[in-house]
Amino acid sequence: MANIQEIARLAGVSTATVSRVINRHPYVSDLTREKVLNIIEQLDYVPNSNAKSLKNGATKVIGVMGVTYNPLLMSLVRSFHMISQKYGFNIMLFMTDGDRDKELVALEMLRSKQVDALLCLVRTIEWDIIESYTKYGPIVTWQRLTSDTIPSVFMDQYQGYTLGLEYLYARGYRKILNVYSSKGQNTLERIRAYEDFVQKHGLKNTGFPQFHNKVTIHDGEEIARWWIEQTDKPDAISCSTDEVAAGILTEIQRSGFSVPDDVGIMGFDNTDSAHLLDLTTIHYPVDKQAENAFNIIMSMLENSASNLHPLQFRLIERKST
Amino acid sequence: MANIQEIARLAGVSTATVSRVINRHPYVSDLTREKVLNIIEQLDYVPNSNAKSLKNGATKVIGVMGVTYNPLLMSLVRSFHMISQKYGFNIMLFMTDGDRDKELVALEMLRSKQVDALLCLVRTIEWDIIESYTKYGPIVTWQRLTSDTIPSVFMDQYQGYTLGLEYLYARGYRKILNVYSSKGQNTLERIRAYEDFVQKHGLKNTGFPQFHNKVTIHDGEEIARWWIEQTDKPDAISCSTDEVAAGILTEIQRSGFSVPDDVGIMGFDNTDSAHLLDLTTIHYPVDKQAENAFNIIMSMLENSASNLHPLQFRLIERKST
DNA sequence: TTGTACGCGTTATCAA
């Protein structure tokens, strides 16, 4: 495959000149430029990007690390992808399935300079390990974290969850079942939101169990079957994700119950599933989060200041409540 | 950042020896190996992958080009990702939104050696342009294509669609509305399947319009509204995708009609939406397709022979018919 | 078993 030297030889100039032409440097006579461009075209030449990366110490690739392909994550990835592309960056996707080794693969890519930065959407590995990689390049996360070295674009779940609970209260629901996702900061915030909510309105203890680690449609279906069996039923279910809510809703309806007449159901994230099933849910501005993440990365790469979008939850009222 | 030379210097050996240690070459004395490994550990050294790529002429990265984040595509990407990872390859994702320039970005990555191969899931750009890039590396597609240079893992839509139609016939449906997606080979195959089906069973012309370019939930909702207005209604709707079917199903139910009592609905692809809404649908073995794609790429990279999975459609009967 | 020295393809500095 043709390289810059061959072009130089055929055009009767030096490689330096060819490089100047390619990178649109000034101080190249029109004549030589023309000549060089001709040869480039003839030989169907493109600069080898590995050589460029080696020279520049940058690849214009950003790694994105996530656990699995769920709709919310994908819409974030999509937004992040779009803005990155706009600035000439490409995305390398790492789906880790929560496997430490796979997470390390992504981190090692940063260390070995194959990606310029890393967007860490979800991780299972310890934060201090991730933190130890920040010396190799910018790492930004989407999860809740307060750190000097790893900026985060997370949103305070306390606010979002409270928004949903207060809405349910306003609609007259009093016996609310909470379905939480994996035990992390986010879930703790949601639990705190619920406790404060109960206290604020002086609600009495429902005695319902706490559901944890529920995130999928399948999980939702399980919870629906639990609900069906109860004699003293919750009048509303506040879910960890739209998928759980979707699972509950459809399974409950399959059994002949009606939503929202028999029970109100609230999702979280406002993904397609929520739209599809007319779920009341909490909208999450993932696109803005993605843009913020990218902006932070850029500013770290160029060590400049970044200006960020403000982030706010929004309640989307539909027919499940 | 430390490089191989520094390691060599500190270990009191040559760079060649360090390289041999790193790459587990034989003929290195235990003593020197030990010494080198120690220094490597001390300096927290990793080989720079750009330098390696430059040297090897390969990056161990495969590009995946798609149009947009739809569920079927994502499950394919997921499968492809998993098998690639297993063999030490990483994935670079290109979402093109059907934009020629963005598609060219992906192709240029192959030309400039930033990816070793390209999986072309969906494209809008002309095949002969893509074909002209095959000289830079393996390109495999998921779309229907018969080409010497671009292998395809597509599946004959004629078969799949016929499977669905025959099932509908067996269930007693006679006035079937077809909803097609974008006008491509796949759609032509489906149309042909329907025509043959009509002829085979001697069905009379339904007089229904042909819906084209319908792929989203939203499109489905539109079609549902059309269906509701009709006096002479189709008794079954065979859809281009599960999403369209989902849109139709939910919108029709919102208007008080019942599925399958008032109309049978059949999806295509067997994605999560189909499971969620209990849609009868056609299962597509995307995981096998992904593995085939990867195997083909590998065999092209190493020019060896590839052994492939056989691919077969399967009808998934649920409650929408 | 180890070292020397060159090439991979660019870009940037310096000098002309």
Next chain:
DNA sequence: TTGATAACGCGTACAA
């Protein structure tokens, strides 16, 4: 306006 040359960091003949 152009050219020679030195990096960038690694792997590998070839020689020892």
